[in-house]
Amino acid sequence: MTQNALAKAAGISASYLNLIEHNRRSIGGGLLMRIAEALEIHPHSLSGSEESRLLSDLAEVASDPVFRTTPVESREFPAMIAASPGMITAFLSLYRAYRSGLDDIDALSERLSHDPFLTEASHSILTRITSIRTVAEIFDDYDDLSRDQRARFNATLVRESQRLAESATEIFNFLERGEAGRPAASPAEEVDDLLYDNANHFPALEDHANKMRPVIDPDGGLYLTDLINYLEDTHNTRIERRPSEDFLTSGYQWDAKNNTLRISRALPITSARFQAARTICRLEAADPINEILDRAQIGSKAGRVRASEALISYTAAALLFPYDLFLDDARRMRHDIELLQQRYAASWEQICHRLTTLRRPGAEGIPFHLVRTDIAGNISKRFSASGLQLPRYGGACPRWVVHEAYTAPERVIPQFVRLPDGSEFLFVARALRSGAGGYGVPRSVHSVMIGCDTAFSNDVVYGDRLSLDRPESAVPVGISCRQCPRDDCAQRAYEMADGTPKTAKK
Template identity: 80%
Template sequence: MRPRIDPDGGLFLTDLINYLEAKHGIRVERLPSEDTPTSGYKWDASEKTLNISRALPITSARFQAARMICRLEAVDAINEVLDRAQITSDSGRARATEALISYCAAALLFPYDSFLEDARTLRHDIELLQQRYSASWEQVCHRLTTLRRPQAEGIPFHLLRTDIAGNISKRFSASGLQLPRYSGACPRWVVHEAYMAPDRVIPQFVRLPDNSEYLFVARALRSGVGGYGIPRSVYSVMIGCDTAFANDVVYADRLSLDRPESAVPVGIGCRQCPREDCGQRAYEMSDTTTQAAQ
């Protein structure tokens, strides 16, 4: 038995639940949020039960079910990748394993060829892709960054996720943009401005000190798996690309990319930025940056 794929929308949660039970004897239970961890899910290997909070959105529940399938069936392929990468530490191998399981789950929910075709047809309209694949904003952004198959490559995107304090929890760059590792991203980046208008999609045209130009798109989101009084997580997800690909991205349509003066002058972070006339500078340039600018 294989999961049934709906050609117009991918896999439904019920398809994944039925497959886990029929193929692996695993029961998926939706439990009250107070009976699940803050992550919203828990795997009980002894009882062969995947517990998922009822407060977890369907898009997240579906992803966790897909991850369970991949954890069970992609282990050999994942170990082969890790062996080739020569990851020797237990902690490093564990983190890499979880990352590859998530990649496999995304590949299951968003089949490469059909997703790439839809992304191109819809001009990378993330909200329309959400509707097409019953997915979350972040899930679609993640999948867009992974379309790097030789001879069938998508746009080289970068992705950044921050919390409201500016801590960076996810980062990936195929666009060539340097991304800070932990925090301190340029305060002019739209990933910060998005918090002022939660759930609104905000595009931005920027220019770096080396005159490279990028299209940024950010959206602030809220998540939580509890009821009243339970703190909710608030974070912003930004995806972007070089403006060379702007004609293929719907979010560039209302930006004046043909007017260089309309670009927002940005840097990577204050300590590395040579812009001396920036009114939002939080730190002076480091000695290394100063010497390089001279």
């Protein structure tokens, strides 16, 4: 398509389109939609989100100590992506494989140190090697051995060699059974890629949920009782409420063979309702979910299973929290998550998740990011539409409020932060406890953080009590310690990418 033809289709002048093509004008809203429609591509392909994601991943990779002697300049990244996007994607895949290999080495080392079988097998191998070496040294040092002595030592050498081979074979068989190898991309990374590639918005699932909703409950309530009655009447599904001690991890279990949903009596009603909705979506939304998975670049069976579960949850959220109504309520309540919880009988995490999916072109909500961590700092969920780079290969900055939230579980904590590049964000985090049982039964704790660029702070209630108009009040943060250029952080865990030791910091 010529420049003039595209400009005419988009309703702008050719000179203005020329400025857009040379990155001298930014676009959004209706103009972005018109250009994308004229080019017959997804709007998010033009929004810069894909390039932003590649820049984010490259910045994190470049901070790895492996590049210390051959530093990669971040200012070169945009030109590299523009010139060879395929090569950059291949480079990131190679780095993933490298990190996966390091993880495998660490895992095998840990197993070798603590697994009783491997410890015993390693000792056996060392013993056989010592015996073989001793016999070899005897042959080398003594030329006057008698025939009987030489035959006896030869027999020992053969016997110990056979035992060495057997011990080595047992170890390799054990490691193969333990599935020591892994693909370059883990199932979690494959799901992350699926969400990013689709901007965490799946129109086919939204449409399917809209069709399901009036069939399940014409009144639109979709209370737990409505969902259970529908499962029992339409799908002949058995619902069992079980004691909490019957569940080792989560408070629910889907038994496909017996068409039974088992729910813990200790599971909160918001979670029980969501699991009932997930079960309906599992049974009725398989076709659109499989179509999405067939188009996705998921190479492993485990990744496909994990992605399927994520899309089932997405459909359940679309079912319980209708897009247009939820978006209107979120705007009216200024994204007060607790008010939205009350309005939709949902949990904090469910509401946060739904807010990140409001990315329908032409009817978009605030571009949020979301992170969930456990108390050890491991990131178990991550998505960003706000422009904030989220670490893929390590833990997040220790100054992020997602960690501070653990000091006051169930309390909502907002935070105003500034990154080294000057960008400012509003963070909101809350630590949540899940699971319940009798005395002494451990409960899991994790923290969920949602946030956005401060440009949207007037539409988010959590910015009201923060001094967003005073830049000096912002908490100076980074992405991760290895990437962070700040030299005045007392919480640095790793040396900087330039090799400066952390002990040299203030």
